[in-house]
Amino acid sequence: MPQLALKYRLLLYGSMFVFVILSMINVFYACFNDLAAIGCYGLTALTFAAGIVCLVSDVGRHIKKTVKSVAAVNPYVSRMACDDRLRTVVLSVPEVVENVLFAVLNGVTGIVSHSAWLGTLSAYYILLSIMRISAISQAWKISQMTQDPVRKQKEFRVYSQDSVLFLLLALVLAGMVILLEFSAGGKTYPGLTIYAAAAYAFYRITLSMINMIKVKKLRSPLLMIIRKIGYADACVSILILQTALFSSFAQPAEAEFVKLMNGMTGSGVCVMIFAMGVQGLCAGRQMKERNG
Incomplete structure (x- = not known):
């Protein structure tokens, strides 16, 4: 820019x-x-x-x-x-580690505190980890292939498989939103750390949007699905940040407004991720047909 x-x-x-x-x-x-x-x-x-x-x-x-x-x-x-492919894959590895740690942390905390919302959040991070690990492992296998048509077909298959997982991810997120609406849920950050979390969330969503624009020029289904996973994760981080902000600053009298805003933002994120899955399945089928 x-x-x-x-x-x-x-x-x-x-x-x-x-x-x-x-x-x-x-x-x-x-x-x-x-x-x-x-x-x-x-x-x-x-x-x-x-x-x-x-x-x-x-x-x-x-x-x-x-x-x-x-x-x-x-x-x-x-x-x-x-090497854009190598850079994208290598920089995705720390994100896998982060997702796994968050899955374990939220899972353990959810069990100890008997929080269904944290349990659902753990399930979200587990699914996200599976998607990223699958894409990265396939990227390594594809890099060892020498025949370009075979590599392309493998990339199309990975793109379609992870697009199906986007649909499942949307269902898990829908469960999180339902729990936010009808029971206690939401992240909390101690003290001033919430401002650091807010800055990091906005940084992630900005960077993911820039990466999504850049990866379209490379015309690689594998790199595209990796960036789409990052963009979906960044959008969910904005939803989680919103719950934390309301938890820290909202007044008891604003409970209905908080539910409304969490429901609207959560539903928007779920619909967007579900649409990404549907679009990915359609695009994957078209790419396979074009490349025969």
Whole structure:
């Protein structure tokens, strides 16, 4: 994306900081009327999202410069920088580790606290881990193949298989949303860590959108499904963050509003992931027919 001039970047970051502070003041002291509060929250969301996109872009440019300088003297880094397939697969490995850890943590916590919501969240991370491990393991096998038509057919098969798992993932998420609506559920973060979690969630959704746009140019079904998994995971992280924000800041009198917002966001995420699965199945069938 084009780089903003320094003065405009500083203006954006300053506006983001001001609106975030105003929103926090209103959360704690309720000093704005309803119309002003809605406007403040809306501007906070817009400036925060734009600021994260700009920050990711700035950091990305610096990382690229550093990588290029290191790649000039290190053949392994050079291969990572030039090989989109290898880079995508390697960078997916830490995400698998993260998903497995979250699955275990939420599962154990759910059993100890008798929380059905945490149990369902653990099931979500288990399924996500299976999808990522399957894609990465198949990517390794495909990299050993020498015949391009065989490799393509294998990629189409992986794309279709993981698209089916997207449908199952949507069902698991629907269970999470139902529990949010009719029983206790939602994440909590201690103290100020919720702000770090919010920044990380917005960073993930921004990065996943950028990666989805980039991977379309590569025309690789395998890389596309890996990026789609990352995008779905980032969207769910926004839903989980929303539950944490409501858990930390919502008042008891706002219980019905919290249920409404969680239901709307959760349903939107479920529908989107289900649609990604359906689209993946249709696209996979079309790719197989075109490549015979």
